[in-house]
Amino acid sequence: MAISxxxxxxxxxxxxxxxxxxxxxxxxxxxxxxxxxxSMGFATRSLRMPRVxxxxxxxxxxSIDELDKETREERRVAxxxxxxxxxxxxxxxxxxxxxxxxxxxxxxxxxxxxxxxAFDFDPFSKYCGSCxxxxxxxxxxxxxxxxxxxxxxxxxxxxNINLPNFFKKSRWPKVWSKSANWIGYVAVSNxxxxxxxxxxxxxxxxxxxxxxxxxxxxxxxxxxxxxxxKIPCPDSTVKVESGFLDLYIDKDVNCRFxxxxxxxxxxxxxxRLLEIYQLEELSLTITGHSLGSALxxxxxxxxxxxxxxxxxxxxxxxxxxxxxxxxxxxxxxFKERMEVLGVKxxxxxxxxxxxxxxxxxxFNENVPLxxxxxxxxxxxxxxxxxxxxxxxxxxxxxxxxxxxxSCAHNLEALLHLLDGYHGKGHRFxxxxxxxxxxxxxxxxxxxxxxxxxxYWRQYENKGMVRNEDGRWMQPERPKLDDHPEHTHRYxxxxxxxxxx
Numbered sequence: 001m002a003i004s005x006x007x008x009x010x011x012x013x014x015x016x017x018x019x020x021x022x023x024x025x026x027x028x029x030x031x032x033x034x035x036x037x038x039s040m041g042f043a044t045r046s047l048r049m050p051r052v053x054x055x056x057x058x059x060x061x062x063s064i065d066e067l068d069k070e071t072r073e074e075r076r077v078a079x080x081x082x083x084x085x086x087x088x089x090x091x092x093x094x095x096x097x098x099x100x101x102x103x104x105x106x107x108x109x110x111x112x113x114x115x116x117x118a119f120d121f122d123p124f125s126k127y128c129g130s131c132x133x134x135x136x137x138x139x140x141x142x143x144x145x146x147x148x149x150x151x152x153x154x155x156x157x158x159x160n161i162n163l164p165n166f167f168k169k170s171r172w173p174k175v176w177s178k179s180a181n182w183i184g185y186v187a188v189s190n191x192x193x194x195x196x197x198x199x200x201x202x203x204x205x206x207x208x209x210x211x212x213x214x215x216x217x218x219x220x221x222x223x224x225x226x227x228x229x230k231i232p233c234p235d236s237t238v239k240v241e242s243g244f245l246d247l248y249i250d251k252d253v254n255c256r257f258x259x260x261x262x263x264x265x266x267x268x269x270x271x272r273l274l275e276i277y278q279l280e281e282l283s284l285t286i287t288g289h290s291l292g293s294a295l296x297x298x299x300x301x302x303x304x305x306x307x308x309x310x311x312x313x314x315x316x317x318x319x320x321x322x323x324x325x326x327x328x329x330x331x332x333x334f335k336e337r338m339e340v341l342g343v344k345x346x347x348x349x350x351x352x353x354x355x356x357x358x359x360x361x362x363f364n365e366n367v368p369l370x371x372x373x374x375x376x377x378x379x380x381x382x383x384x385x386x387x388x389x390x391x392x393x394x395x396x397x398x399x400x401x402x403x404x405x406s407c408a409h410n411l412e413a414l415l416h417l418l419d420g421y422h423g424k425g426h427r428f429x430x431x432x433x434x435x436x437x438x439x440x441x442x443x444x445x446x447x448x449x450x451x452x453x454x455y456w457r458q459y460e461n462k463g464m465v466r467n468e469d470g471r472w473m474q475p476e477r478p479k480l481d482d483h484p485e486h487t488h489r490y491x492x493x494x495x496x497x498x499x500x
Contacts, residue, residue, distance in 0.1 A: 075100055078198025085283060085320040086344030090387050096423035102431060105348060107147065108203070108287045108322045109415045114142050115184055115207035115292065116411070116442075117457075125463060127477055128170035129181040134478050138185065148193025149203060153269045153484070155184040158250050158258040180257035183207045183247075184292065186269045188277070199281035202273050204266060204299060208290030208325075208411070223331055223379045231263070232305050238337045240330035241359060241382075244294045248302075256482040260491075265483070266299050268490035271308055278311050284319040289411045290355060293326025297345060297385060301334075304341045306494070321345040321386070325353055325409050328360045328382035332372060335365075335383045345386025348418060350393055352408040356384070391417040393445075395428045398436045400447045407445040412438045 077084065077100055083093065084101050093101050118138065120127050133141040135151040158179055184206040194200045223239035229249045251261040260268075274282065284303065288296035300321045303309055309317040319342075326347055338345065349356040360382025363375040375381045393399050393408060396417060407413060416439050420428040430436070437452045439445050444454030464472045491497045 076196075076198075077104065078196060081198045081283065082318065085285070085318055086346060086387070087318070089344070090346055090389075094387075094389050094423075096426065097421050099431060102418060102421070105322060105346075106415055106418055106432065106434065108285060109289075109324055109348070109411065109418070110144070111147065111149070111187070111203060111205045112208075112287045112289045112292060112324060113411050113415070114138075114144060115205055116289075117142055119182065119207060122462065123170055126170050126474065130477075130480060131182045131185075132477075135185070135481070139187075148190050148196075149187040149201075150190055151185050151187045152273060153186045153265065154182060154481070155186065155204075155206075155262055155265050156180045156257040156482075157183045157247055157262045158252040158255060179252050179255045183262060183295070184288070186266070186273070188273055194280075197283075199283050200277045201283050201285055202270065202277075204270070204284075204286045204296070206286075206288030206292030206295040206299075208288060208292035223381070226301075226330070226334070231302055233337070235333060235337060237377075238330070238333045239379075240298060240334055241294070241328075244291075244298055244329060247291075248295060248298050257480070260483055260487060262295070263299070263302060264487070264491060264496060267302070267306065267308060267494055267496070268487050270303060271490050271494065272486065274308070274311065274317065278313075282311075282317045284309060284317050285322065286319070287322045287324070288326070289324040289414075290326065290409065293321075293323040293347075294329045296321050296323055297326065297329045297338075300343050300345070301338055301341065304343050305337075308494075316342075319343050323347040323386070324411055324414055325349055325355055327355050327358050328364065328384050330383070330385075331381055332365070332376055332383040335385045338385045343385075346389060347384065347386055348389045348391065348414060350408045350414055350417065351390050352393060354405055355409050391421055393417055396420055397428060398447060398450070399439070399445050402445060404444070407443050410439070410443045410445065412441050413443060413445055 080100060083090075084098075084104050090101070092098075118131050118133055118141070120130050120132050122128055131138070131154060135154055138151045139145050139147055139149060158181075184204065187203045187205070189197060189201040189203075222242045224242045224245065225233070225236050226238050226240050226245065227233040227236055229245055231249070247262065249261045249263050251264070252258045270284065284300075286296040286300045286303075288294070300319050304319050309319050311317065321343065323345060324347075326349075347356070360380060363372065363378060363381035365372070365383040367375075372381065372383075391414065393413060398416070399407075399413070416430075416434065416436060419430045419432055419434040422429060422431070436446060436450065437456075440452045440454050441457040442455055446452050446454075461472075463474060465475050467473050488497060
């Protein structure tokens, strides 16, 4: 799973633990077994917390009832995966919380979190804006090999559009790319995990923003027809936020990484994978956090509207979006069109997070229907899509009161809330034993008496290594692949080759 303190021990604030007197805290009371990895200079340990609840004492552990155990043993994901992916719009699965749905949501949330953990956002790195790992090493480098997926393609976008708080650039003159940023990946389940899931699962994961919440100010809060940018749509009144659309469709023909738009990269790779596995049971799962959630919804719409998910034998591959802390994407016509197309969207949000309340602060799905009808032609009238699962961080006894709005928006914190949620009015109990220390990976949100430093995740020596001469330097990384040769062929099949 995405780098867990239960599996990972880092040097924190330039401190290491050189002796028995300074060993890392064990949340289980067991001795941590440390061993080195080769990918990021982390010391890792195999430590799994069973089921966890909290009392306001100094210990993270207390015994709890074995909730959901019988249900988990009797049901398998392979038997109910269509329900988990929203065939019935998750009716009866959210309150009380279905344990299999919860575990799958966390799994896909971790695949979205992997985009943050793998992203190089250090302005002093010449690889700033890229992924730290090659596609082949991606999940292994993040200690996520047990997820059972293989990355088939990385997604890049041009940083020349007006979203300065989304894109990251190096301060050095010699860089990997002057105008590209890595924004996600496409992956496919391997044979073993496909058997457990009951189908071959193709996943698209979009990166959100690594800064706090400044990116909201970048939004122009202006709706424009989705069909105005050559995305097919029979209704010109279907509109989406212009910044999201620009990020999805813009490209830079002079850049080897973003000479194809994010849209073209996604459509061609999904088409290729659907052709390879067309004789199998298939699903398309798209996930993302924050701004990545908006791109997930937009790309899901595009895949179904273009008919890309319909196979040669006329079977329609189900397309589902698991959105985390996402903003509104389009107007009410966009919402209605998504419903007509059958795109299933489950949005997981923290009720205290301001991002899901944007854009459309005044005209949205919560105002009276008559008022929305009057305002539907305004360029700032928005509506959420899909089904919402709202969580409240005040229900977690692990988390402290804070005025930092970014804590309520943090993905690791949201996955923590998801793990402890069993339904409205139910006691907060961590069902899977997901490590609470992950919450403080990039926040200061855990109560201090748990002794987990804030913002603890960092790279050893900021990525510096010693060369053969004993001098410290930034190591060279393997050459980044841009786009496979077959991209043009699939663009031609999709009718998009004329754009190049």
